[in-house]
Amino acid sequence: MLRVQNLTKRFGGLVAVDNIDLHVREGEIRGLIGPNGSGKTTFFNLISGFDRATSGKIEFMGSDITAGSAHGLARKGIARTFQHIDLFKGMTVLENVTAAAQCHARPRFWSSLLGTPSVRKEDQALRNLAMEQLEFVGIADHADDLASSLPYGLQRIVEITRALATRPALLLLDEPAAGMNPTEKQDLVELVRRINASGVTVIIIEHDMRLVMGLAETITVLDSGSKICEGLPAEVQGNPRVIESYLGSGGVGKKQTHAYAAEPSGALDVSGASQNPAAKGQDSFILSVDSLNSYYGNVRVLKDISFKMREGEFTALIGANGAGKTTLLRTISGMMSPRSGRVLYKGEDITGLSSDRIVARNLIYVPEGRGVFPALSVQENLMMGAFRRSDKEAIKEDLEYVFGLFPRLKDRRNQKGGSLSGGEQQMLAIGRAVMSRPRLLLLDEPSMGLAPKLVDEVFETVMNLHDEGLTILLVEQNARAALSVAERGFVLEVGSLVHEGPAAQLCDDPAVKAAYLGG
Numbered sequence: 001m002l003r004v005q006n007l008t009k010r011f012g013g014l015v016a017v018d019n020i021d022l023h024v025r026e027g028e029i030r031g032l033i034g035p036n037g038s039g040k041t042t043f044f045n046l047i048s049g050f051d052r053a054t055s056g057k058i059e060f061m062g063s064d065i066t067a068g069s070a071h072g073l074a075r076k077g078i079a080r081t082f083q084h085i086d087l088f089k090g091m092t093v094l095e096n097v098t099a100a101a102q103c104h105a106r107p108r109f110w111s112s113l114l115g116t117p118s119v120r121k122e123d124q125a126l127r128n129l130a131m132e133q134l135e136f137v138g139i140a141d142h143a144d145d146l147a148s149s150l151p152y153g154l155q156r157i158v159e160i161t162r163a164l165a166t167r168p169a170l171l172l173l174d175e176p177a178a179g180m181n182p183t184e185k186q187d188l189v190e191l192v193r194r195i196n197a198s199g200v201t202v203i204i205i206e207h208d209m210r211l212v213m214g215l216a217e218t219i220t221v222l223d224s225g226s227k228i229c230e231g232l233p234a235e236v237q238g239n240p241r242v243i244e245s246y247l248g249s250g251g252v253g254k255k256q257t258h259a260y261a262a263e264p265s266g267a268l269d270v271s272g273a274s275q276n277p278a279a280k281g282q283d284s285f286i287l288s289v290d291s292l293n294s295y296y297g298n299v300r301v302l303k304d305i306s307f308k309m310r311e312g313e314f315t316a317l318i319g320a321n322g323a324g325k326t327t328l329l330r331t332i333s334g335m336m337s338p339r340s341g342r343v344l345y346k347g348e349d350i351t352g353l354s355s356d357r358i359v360a361r362n363l364i365y366v367p368e369g370r371g372v373f374p375a376l377s378v379q380e381n382l383m384m385g386a387f388r389r390s391d392k393e394a395i396k397e398d399l400e401y402v403f404g405l406f407p408r409l410k411d412r413r414n415q416k417g418g419s420l421s422g423g424e425q426q427m428l429a430i431g432r433a434v435m436s437r438p439r440l441l442l443l444d445e446p447s448m449g450l451a452p453k454l455v456d457e458v459f460e461t462v463m464n465l466h467d468e469g470l471t472i473l474l475v476e477q478n479a480r481a482a483l484s485v486a487e488r489g490f491v492l493e494v495g496s497l498v499h500e501g502p503a504a505q506l507c508d509d510p511a512v513k514a515a516y517l518g519g
């Protein structure tokens, strides 16, 4: 169905896709994996007409589509989802899906302006088609919800429904499970199987190995733009090159020595923390959250949240998508105001302060997914993290420290933030936070979009930061990994804190296991 020959894409001196051959059979589910920045998304961009190949050929159902436009290829039957969710936030779910279905409707500028009966009929038909897809996918009861009000996992499903609404023969999924918890991932696997059984060929990019290995019959592995391996999941998993470049030895919390772990950690001096007089006062809590209530419109998202964190503590916050974890971090960091309650930071009431003034106090929030400045270079983005600092020498050291943590960022230091791959942007967001020398770090899903080997490395980095005295509040869908590195855990359920305890204890708690650790 899809035959790709010698496909190459260059960006200046960088070869993002390097002479790739790939054949996909009709009816197949193909897995596409590889390290961050190995060219997976670029490959999707080429075969879906979102970008033009430098050389090579793409054939789809017998016709040459190498020079096809995105719109033209959608009509020919190729649909895709995006690594970063790309919904119309101000529209309802049904409107989002209807807009996508429109790609198959005839152009009809005048008649639609005049609102003729045939147009109204066609609109109704499109809406019916969209509704059918929502039912097929199992989210019809959310049809009238605003897309932006849905939890992350469901927004991903809406993205897939939008792609389905164009009635594709070939569906390209770019990291559909990113940010999903184990239960949502299970539902996703079933959905992809159903889509495939309905006659749609699927290519899926995914960093969750269990998921992609369980779904795909054949896996193709890219590294630095080239195809390095292709075969059955078991063959690929055992391939030394794949292990070396992508899977890693896989042991979060094992304290293995990665390149950066050998570096002197002095670059990040947070030892002054305990000398802070406020912290020494009657209470040594760096953060106290007191009966916090936050709303989106009329919806109460945080319900009387209270907890405290000691200086230097490492706490994981886990809970289903939509439980309110991100809202809690946003409220603490001043991105949104609570309706009632208080946030005390080092004894000072910071409730309602602007996020700028909170950042100035070295309370740093790293949002999930992107958050990089697209028009600035990698290095400029990193320097933005340090813009309040004047200690030039130390800033230079910290920059080298970050480049040591993420050598990829060093290679790309002059590239624009917006053109980085998904995983590279995530590295940049974490690196920028490190550059600001935080005292309290709020991390929202740092592992999202990262290759397995890098997930281990990022967790190790976070552990190292903690060893150096930093106080960390970590939000993760990957609850097992989070609890294996943190000391303490909180569980948030529909806006309320329902469990709290030592991380190891939560890991063994049957209720927590069943709900958040995938059984």
Ligand SMILES: Nc1ncnc2c1ncn2[C@@H]1O[C@H](COP(=O)(O)OP(=O)(O)OP(=O)(O)O)[C@@H](O)[C@H]1O
Pocket (backbone or CB within 6 Å): 011, 014, 016, 034, 035, 036, 037, 038, 039, 040, 041, 042, 043, 083, 412, 415, 419, 420, 421, 422, 423, 424, 449, 451
């Ligand atoms: N417009 C561009 N200009 C320069 N370099 C680019 C551009 N777009 C992508 N790149 C680079 O090409 C490489 C491949 O990027 P791509 O997005 O395809 O990676 P990926 O395999 O999807 O990675 P991830 O798993 O992190 O999403 C990256 O190193 C990226 O920085």
Ligand SMILES: [Mg+2]
Pocket (backbone or CB within 6 Å): 040, 041, 042, 083, 421, 422, 423
């Ligand atoms: Mg990508």
